[in-house]
Amino acid sequence: MKILISTFTFWPQSNGVANCAYMQALAFVKSGHDVTVVTSGENREDFHEGIHIVRLPLSGNRRLLDSVAGKENYEQFLLNNSFDVIFFHCWQAWPVDGAIEVLHRLPAKKVLVSHGISTNTAFDFRSFIAKIRWQYYQKALVPVIFKHLDHIVFLEDYTDGDRFLDRELKDKYFPGLAASIIPNGGHIYQNGNVNSFRQQHEIPKDDFMLLVVGNYSRLKNEQAALEILRKLNREDVSLVVIGAKRNDYKDELLKLCENYPLGLQKKIYLLDSLTKEEIGDAYLNASLLLNVSRTEAQPLVILDAIANGVPFVSINRGSISKIPGGETCDNYGEMPTVINRLINHKLELEKLAVEGLAASLSKYNWTVYAQRYVNLVQQLENSSKDNKYEQ
Numbered sequence: 363m364k365i366l367i368s369t370f371t372f373w374p375q376s377n378g379v380a381n382c383a384y385m386q387a388l389a390f391v392k393s394g395h396d397v398t399v400v401t402s403g404e405n406r407e408d409f410h411e412g413i414h415i416v417r418l419p420l421s422g423n424r425r426l427l428d429s430v431a432g433k434e435n436y437e438q439f440l441l442n443n444s445f446d447v448i449f450f451h452c453w454q455a456w457p458v459d460g461a462i463e464v465l466h467r468l469p470a471k472k473v474l475v476s477h478g479i480s481t482n483t484a485f486d487f488r489s490f491i492a493k494i495r496w497q498y499y500q501k502a503l504v505p506v507i508f509k510h511l512d513h514i515v516f517l518e519d520y521t522d523g524d525r526f527l528d529r530e531l532k533d534k535y536f537p538g539l540a541a542s543i544i545p546n547g548g549h550i551y552q553n554g555n556v557n558s559f560r561q562q563h564e565i566p567k568d569d570f571m572l573l574v575v576g577n578y579s580r581l582k583n584e585q586a587a588l589e590i591l592r593k594l595n596r597e598d599v600s601l602v603v604i605g606a607k608r609n610d611y612k613d614e615l616l617k618l619c620e621n622y623p624l625g626l627q628k629k630i631y632l633l634d635s636l637t638k639e640e641i642g643d644a645y646l647n648a649s650l651l652l653n654v655s656r657t658e659a660q661p662l663v664i665l666d667a668i669a670n671g672v673p674f675v676s677i678n679r680g681s682i683s684k685i686p687g688g689e690t691c692d693n694y695g696e697m698p699t700v701i702n703r704l705i706n707h708k709l710e711l712e713k714l715a716v717e718g719l720a721a722s723l724s725k726y727n728w729t730v731y732a733q734r735y736v737n738l739v740q741q742l743e744n745s746s747k748d749n750k751y752e753q
Contacts (some may be wrong), residue, residue: 363446363743364396366470368457370420372401373410376638378662379477382546383451387413389732390739400439402456423459426498430460437464445470447742453479453528454499458507465510471742473513478525478659478680485656504528508536513742515542517660518681525659525680542738546660547728548669551642559643563631569600570705573648573672575641575663576655578605578612578634585615586654586694592626593698599705602631604644645670650704650711654694655679664688665726668718673711675700685726687718
């Protein structure tokens with residue numbers, strides 16, 4: 363079959379959506395399908411691992427007062443090319459937002475791959491203003507998109523009033539729309555050098571190592587991790603924070619650390635620009651993954667952790683509470699108490715690690731992910747639009 367994957371980010375970029383779309387494309391190629399990916403970039407086409415990659419200057423979304431730049435060229439691309447199935451990655455981004463006016467003209471089976479929706483997400487004044495503008499999207503455009511879909515993929519069998527609100531809207535207003543549950547997978551770091559990471563960064567070899575991985579930002583909220591370490595008040599705990607690159611937010615964290623006692627400062631490692639191999643070494647050295655993000659759906663950093671036998675403690679966001687291998691807290695104030703308990707009860711920590719690893723092997727891994735998408739394409743090929751199904 364001829365398959366199009368539309369995603370605002372793709373290889374060689376490395377982030378949650380890009381990694382998922384890439385693994386999806388590889389699975390289809392390996393199954394013998396003709397795969398094209400349309401993504402953001404300067405006008406050009408190339409091939410990678412059998413994937414035809416078309417890059418177009420596209421950006422934006424359809425939030426109130428916003429628009430999709432390059433929408434006309436994108437519409438023509440969709441209309442002038444023939445595909446059997448189109449996978450649109452993400453709400454609130456140009457892949458589906460830029461196609462709204464032509465969805466009804468596309469004969470292909472149309473599948474939305476939801477990475478969560480954030481039309482109700484608000485955690486500060488700025489995001490509250492954004493939420494008001496996203497309400498237009500939720501009420502005016504989401505129903506139109508739903509109407510023209512043949513299938514939707516959710517990350518988890520879960521619904522809430524925030525990142526999984528789309529599941530609630532689908533069940534309430536479009537119960538006949540076919541849906542699948544296809545979780546993401548975690549990366550296994552098999553060849554890491556366990557000892558070199560601590561040696562390189564001068565982290566005491568016997569310290570309990572808390573690991574935070576993400577982009578330095580107020581959204582990821584690394585400042586909360588610093589505060590948790592301060593409240594732990596333990597000499598045997600180090601905090602390692604890994605961000606993609608240095609930015610203003612990291613500089614703010616560095617300045618904040620200057621106000622901490624010297625002993626505590628020595629336990630904080632704010633790193634950036636690490637290679638994938640170095641990040642893998644960090645996971646293999648970690649005692650516990652810490653997630654303090656203000657909003658999440660199903661974070662890959664947690665799936666990476668359990669895939670490598672690393673338990674986690676997380677603020678309760680999205681569907682994280684459904685993932686075995688860790689504990690979730692309803693507020694940041696609870697987290698030091700939970701972490702202290704796990705440090706002091708090694709058997710409990712080991713039990714979480716085993717549970718997470720088992721879940722990764724059976725459910726949250728890229729092999730299962732790939733096979734489920736291959737099966738979905740086969741079902742779409744065998745079904746008609748009027749004969750919808752629930753997987």
